[in-house]
Amino acid sequence: MIRLERRPSPSALWTAITPLIAVLLTMLVGGTMFAVLGKPPVQAIAAIFWDPIFGDFAFYYRGQLLVKAGPLILIAIGLSIGFRAGIWNIGAEGQYIMGAICGAAAGLAMYPSESVLIFPLMILCGALGGLAWAMVPAILKVRFGTNEILVSLMLVYVAETILASVSSGLLRNPEGMGFPGSRNFQQWDAAHNTELIAGTGMHWGVAASFIAVIFAYVMLSRHIQGFNIRLAGAAPRAAALAGVSWSRVILLCLGFSGALAGLAGLFEVTGPAGQISIDFNSGYGFTAIIVAFLGRLNPFGIVLAGLLMALTYVGGEIAQLNLQLPGAAIQLFQGMLLFFLLATDVFTNYRFRVGGAA
Amino acid sequence: MLRRTLLTSAALAVGLAVSGAGAETVKAGFIYVGPVGDGGWTYEHDQGRLAVEEAFGDNVETVYQENVPEGADAVRAITQMALQGADIIFTTSFGYMDPTVQVASKFPNVAFEHATGYKRADNVSTYSARFYEGRAIQGHIAGKMTKTNKIGYIASFPIPEVVRGINSAYLHAKAVNPDVEFSIIWAYTWFDPAKEADAARALIENGADVILQHTDSTAPQAAAQEAGGVITFGQASDMGDYAPMPRVSSIIDNWGPYYVQQVGRVIDGTWESVDTWDGISTGMVGIGEISDAVPADLKAEALGMKDAIAAGDYHPFTGPIYRQDGSLWLAEGETASDGDLLGMSFYVQGLTGDVPN
Numbered sequence: 172m173i174r175l176e177r178r179p180s181p182s183a184l185w186t187a188i189t190p191l192i193a194v195l196l197t198m199l200v201g202g203t204m205f206a207v208l209g210k211p212p213v214q215a216i217a218a219i220f221w222d223p224i225f226g227d228f229a230f231y232y233r234g235q236l237l238v239k240a241g242p243l244i245l246i247a248i249g250l251s252i253g254f255r256a257g258i259w260n261i262g263a264e265g266q267y268i269m270g271a272i273c274g275a276a277a278g279l280a281m282y283p284s285e286s287v288l289i290f291p292l293m294i295l296c297g298a299l300g301g302l303a304w305a306m307v308p309a310i311l312k313v314r315f316g317t318n319e320i321l322v323s324l325m326l327v328y329v330a331e332t333i334l335a336s337v338s339s340g341l342l343r344n345p346e347g348m349g350f351p352g353s354r355n356f357q358q359w360d361a362a363h364n365t366e367l368i369a370g371t372g373m374h375w376g377v378a379a380s381f382i383a384v385i386f387a388y389v390m391l392s393r394h395i396q397g398f399n400i401r402l403a404g405a406a407p408r409a410a411a412l413a414g415v416s417w418s419r420v421i422l423l424c425l426g427f428s429g430a431l432a433g434l435a436g437l438f439e440v441t442g443p444a445g446q447i448s449i450d451f452n453s454g455y456g457f458t459a460i461i462v463a464f465l466g467r468l469n470p471f472g473i474v475l476a477g478l479l480m481a482l483t484y485v486g487g488e489i490a491q492l493n494l495q496l497p498g499a500a501i502q503l504f505q506g507m508l509l510f511f512l513l514a515t516d517v518f519t520n521y522r523f524r525v526g527g528a529a
Numbered sequence: 530m531l532r533r534t535l536l537t538s539a540a541l542a543v544g545l546a547v548s549g550a551g552a553e554t555v556k557a558g559f560i561y562v563g564p565v566g567d568g569g570w571t572y573e574h575d576q577g578r579l580a581v582e583e584a585f586g587d588n589v590e591t592v593y594q595e596n597v598p599e600g601a602d603a604v605r606a607i608t609q610m611a612l613q614g615a616d617i618i619f620t621t622s623f624g625y626m627d628p629t630v631q632v633a634s635k636f637p638n639v640a641f642e643h644a645t646g647y648k649r650a651d652n653v654s655t656y657s658a659r660f661y662e663g664r665a666i667q668g669h670i671a672g673k674m675t676k677t678n679k680i681g682y683i684a685s686f687p688i689p690e691v692v693r694g695i696n697s698a699y700l701h702a703k704a705v706n707p708d709v710e711f712s713i714i715w716a717y718t719w720f721d722p723a724k725e726a727d728a729a730r731a732l733i734e735n736g737a738d739v740i741l742q743h744t745d746s747t748a749p750q751a752a753a754q755e756a757g758g759v760i761t762f763g764q765a766s767d768m769g770d771y772a773p774m775p776r777v778s779s780i781i782d783n784w785g786p787y788y789v790q791q792v793g794r795v796i797d798g799t800w801e802s803v804d805t806w807d808g809i810s811t812g813m814v815g816i817g818e819i820s821d822a823v824p825a826d827l828k829a830e831a832l833g834m835k836d837a838i839a840a841g842d843y844h845p846f847t848g849p850i851y852r853q854d855g856s857l858w859l860a861e862g863e864t865a866s867d868g869d870l871l872g873m874s875f876y877v878q879g880l881t882g883d884v885p886n
Contacts (some may be wrong), residue, residue, distance in 0.1 A: 228612045235605050335717050339687050339885055348647055349689050349874035355627055443601035445627055449686060449717060453598050485605070491594055492609055498564060498596040 175521040185519040186467070190479075193511035200511075201504045210494050218493055219486030219504070232485055234372025238443050239481035241377035242267075242435040244474055246459035248383045249428030251468040255391070256404040258424045262308065262323030263432040264456025265330035266301040270433020271440040272330075272337055273300025275353060275447050278362045279342060282354065289361040294375075294437060301433015302426050304330065309425035313418045319425065331452065338449045353447040356440065364442035376438025380477075383431055388470040400424065432456060461509060483508060557581055557792050558615035559593040560606055562622035563720040569745030569765040570719065571595065573782040574621045574644075580785030581792050589792060599624025607632040611639050617795045619788065620644065622719070623688060629653060640800050642791060645690060647871065649802055656787060659808030660690065661697040661870070662838050663780035664741075665845035666816055666831050667762050668701030670778060671709075671739040673827050674760055678708045681732025683725055683742040683749055684715050687885045689873045691743050696877045697845050698741055703879055712737060715885055722748035733759055740775075750776055760822065767817040778831070779817030787813060806867065809839045846870065851878035 198220075202212035223232040246263050253260050260266075274297030281289050308322035337343075339351035346354075356362045367373045391397035402410040403420045411417065435455065444451055462480055466472030487501035559578050563571035578591050592615065597606045603625050610618050611632060617640040620629045626646035633641045633653045641653045649655055671680050680702060684691050695713060702709045712735060714728040725744045729752035732740060740761045742749045747768050753759040753775035761771065763779025787805065794800040807813035816835050819828045837843035848859030853876040859865060874884055 228609075231608065231612060238601070238605075336885070349872045350623070350647075351687060357627075357631065439601065443604065445601070445631075448600065448624065450599055450624065453600060453602060488594065488606060488609060492592060492606075492613065495592065498594075 174524050175517070176524045177521055178519075181519050182522075189515040189519060190465075190475075190512060192515045193508060196511040196515070197504065197508045201507055204500065204503065205494075205496065208496065208500060210496055215490050215494055215496060218490040219483060221486075222489050222493075223482055223485045226489070230370065232489070234366075234370060235485050236478060236481045237372040237377045238374070239484050240474075240477040241374070241380045242439055242455045243459050243462045243480055244477035245376065245380035245383055245435040245438075246428075246432045246456055247462040247466065247473045247477060248380070248387045248470060249431030250459055251463040251466070251470070251473060252387060252391070252400060253424035253428050254404075254463060254468055256400040256420050256424050257407070258421055259320045260305065260308070260323050260425055260428045261320050261460065262305070262325075262327045262456070263428060263459055264452055264454065265323070265327035266304045266429040266432035267436035267439075267456045268327075268330040268334050268452050269304040269436070270297040270301035270430075271436030271451060272334060272342070272447060273297060273303075273433070274437035275356070275440050276337070276342060278356070278441070279353060281361075283359065285361045287361070290364070290441070293362060293441065294434065297433045297437025298430040299433070301436065302430040304433070305425045305429020306422075309422050309429075312425075313421055319421075323425075327456070334447070334451060335449045338447050338451070342447050344446075351449055355445045356442075357445040362441055364438050374438065374442045376435060376442060379434055379438065381474075384470045384474055391470070396423065432459075465509070465512060479508075480505075554588055554590050555585075555617070555792060555796050556590045556592065556613075556615045557788075557795075558610035558618040559591065560597050560603065560610070560618065560620045560622075560625060561593060561595040562597060562599065562624070563745060564595050565593070567720055567745050568747050568768065570782070571621070571745070572766050574619070574784055577784030577788040578619075581788045584789045585792065585796065588796060597625075600628070603628040604631060607641075608635070611636040615639060617642065617792060617800070623690075640791075640795055649804060651802055654791070654802045654804065656803075656805040656807075657690070658782055658813040659806060660780055660782075660814060661693045661845055662808040663814050663816055664694045664697035665701045665838070666834055667741060667778065667780070668698035668703075669705055669834060670819070670823060670827060670831050671698065671741065671760075671762075672702030672704070672706035674777070674823065675702075675706065675709060675739050677736045677738045678706065678710060679735065679737045680709060680711050680739045680741065681729070681735070681737030682711055682713045683728045683732070683740065683744050684713050685719050685743050686717060687715065687874075689871060692876070692884055693870055693873045694743055695880070696873065699880055700850065700877060701845070711880055713880075713882060716744055718744065720745045722746040725749050726752045729753060730756070747771065763817050769817065772818065773820030773822045776820070777822050778819045781815035781817050783812055783815045786811070809835060810841065852876070853878055853880055 198216050202216055205212045205215040250260055250263055274293040277296035278289055278293040308319040311317040311322055312319045342353040344352060344354045364375050399415045400420055403415055440447055462473060462476045466476035483505045490496050491498060491501055561571040565571055565575040581589060582591050594606050597603050607628055619642045621644045623645045626643055626648050629641050629643045630648050630653055633650055637652055643655050645657045646655050682695055699711050712732055716724050716728055718724055725746050726748040729740050729749035733756045738759050740749050740753050742764045745765050750761050750768055750771040753761045759775055760777045761775040763776050765782050767779045767781050768776050819831055844864040846865035848863040849861045850859040852858050
């Protein structure tokens with residue numbers, strides 16, 4: 172008889188090694204899947220985990236890892252603060268879109284000025300756009316007690332519709348021959364989020380995500396507001412008795428995560444993406460939820476998780492191209508990684524007992 | 530010492546990679562927006578890739594990447610192909626336009642071919658097909674076949690190519706059936722079977738008995754089959770599995786000859802940047818078998834129109850044509866210029882609703 176027994180406290184050892192075990196299991200099962208598909212399993216796995224960092228063209232892929240991880244980390248940091256307080260912002264994708272739209276609109280209103288103030292203004296408007304979009308579920312929750320999960324998620328679809336509308340209307344490039352899509356910020360120096368050091372992939376958004384990591388760490392571990400947030404999540408009644416304002420925690424958490432998601436959108440639209448277009452959003456807001464949990468809501472864990480997710484994306488593309496693996500096989504592989512992580516996570520809080528009565 | 534050996538072997542590896550990509554075999558890369566099994570747009574581009582393999586055998590190596598999102602991820606996918614030694618790269622969706630131009634500027638020795646866009650450079654060609662010619666034939670058949678006089682149209686994105694298709698189909702349906710009405714649903718996707726099926730069902734519920742689609746999946750065909758008594762046309766690919774009903778004909782994108790020609794030019798060293806816009810006459814736009822569900826005399830008319838377009842005797846946009854607001858676009862006997870067609874963002878007179886913007 173094998174049964175699960177709850178540990179008195181989460182195991183530190185297992186917390187540290189479950190990600191490794193999950194990666195190994197994924198390699199094993201994923202490798203088997205590749206073999207069944209008739210592709211060399213070792214090569215395929217090396218393409219995913221090795222080539223982006225050490226392969227022939229690593230000089231390019233290393234930078235791409237940062238480009239891909241930057242927005243994921245930035246959004247996940249914001250989300251993790253709320254998740255710790257038990258406030259579930261599922262709509263970061265929408266806040267990401269609105270940040271990009273507001274920031275881009277503020278910039279485009281100034282076109283073709285080359286003032287140095289344009290980019291800072293766009294950053295500010297990007298953050299405010301995301302913040303405002305997150306304030307809708309926040310205020311509705313504070314005022315009417317609505318469920319922020321539903322409201323924030325539904326607002327993603329509203330944001331997508333607004334995105335489609337502005338890219339074929341309000342923000343459309345007047346010189347774009349009637350095609351939807353805004354002007355390309357990469358061709359406008361004053362608004363271009365360039366690489367800070369050429370070829371490294373390091374742009375302002377990546378820098379901002381590292382600043383956010385440190386900020387979140389300091390706030391959660393050293394600041395009273397961070398303590399309030401953790402308390403509100405862990406023991407709501409104790410928090411209330413200690414005079415923590417629940418409304419303030421809600422506004423703070425949703426506002427903070429919305430602003431960071433908005434910033435991520437702004438840095439993406441002015442940098443790697445280049446323009447507002449109908450399908451500008453590529454799911455970063457949703458993937459960041461996974462990154463936040465993969466990183467165990469810990470700021471430094473989120474950095475590692477963001478980089479790992481980026482690795483599976485970039486490496487997955489390499490495997491697809493070099494070995495002509497089907498795209499769906501790569502998605503399955505990524506899914507496996509998350510599945511095994513959650514599955515092995517059981518060992519953090521539980522242990523197996525063999526035999527004996529309950 | 531160890532460090533040195535490592536560095537040397539790394540340099541050797543890079544050297545090998547570079548020399549392996551050059552000289553005899555030409556490497557042709559393809560970037561796809563959907564899965565190769567979509568049965569529509571991407572499927573036909575992949576058929577073109579296979580035609581290249583067949584034409585050049587061992588002298589060519591082809592690679593492809595499917596499901597590449599339009600935007601920042603496309604830049605990486607295209608760069609990756611160029612880095613890995615592709616000599617010519619076909620980027621097969623409109624949304625790859627800026628990414629293609631951006632990557633091309635960094636790889637001046639690689640030839641780039643972008644489908645359906647308008648930005649060219651010394652090493653960037655553009656190519657597209659005159660799908661509106663096929664739409665004219667569809668409109669003619671649709672206008673005659675409809676009993677409810679309601680035709681549903683599943684549109685993807687409000688870009689000139691799609692607007693042109695709607696106008697062409699409408700003009701030719703209206704010409705044979707003055708009572709015809711078009712209902713247009715904008716799906717904002719090229720490939721999303723669930724969304725496309727929903728759109729088709731909504732149109733059918735509102736009385737449409739002809740469904741035209743500018744999206745790539747076969748889901749609208751399946752929805753029409755389920756409803757019964759509704760006809761459809763294959764889009765991008767023949768979709769012959771749904772013949773003879775609901776699919777009565779199709780527009781087939783035939784990229785093979787163009788791809789073979791362009792890869793051949795890379796092999797010969799004669800490739801240069803060109804702008805290609807071909808239609809029925811060169812076979813880039815094919816009209817799929819008109820099924821027996823269409824009466825014989827109508828089928829003959831449709832084939833007659835196809836021949837006239839192929840011969841250059843008939844242009845689907847021949848005046849008089851008025852814009853939706855009632856202003857004159859083309860005078861009696863005048864035909865549309867390519868410039869007008871490429872930037873078309875208005876409906877013709879008689880269509881209801883607005884082009885989203």
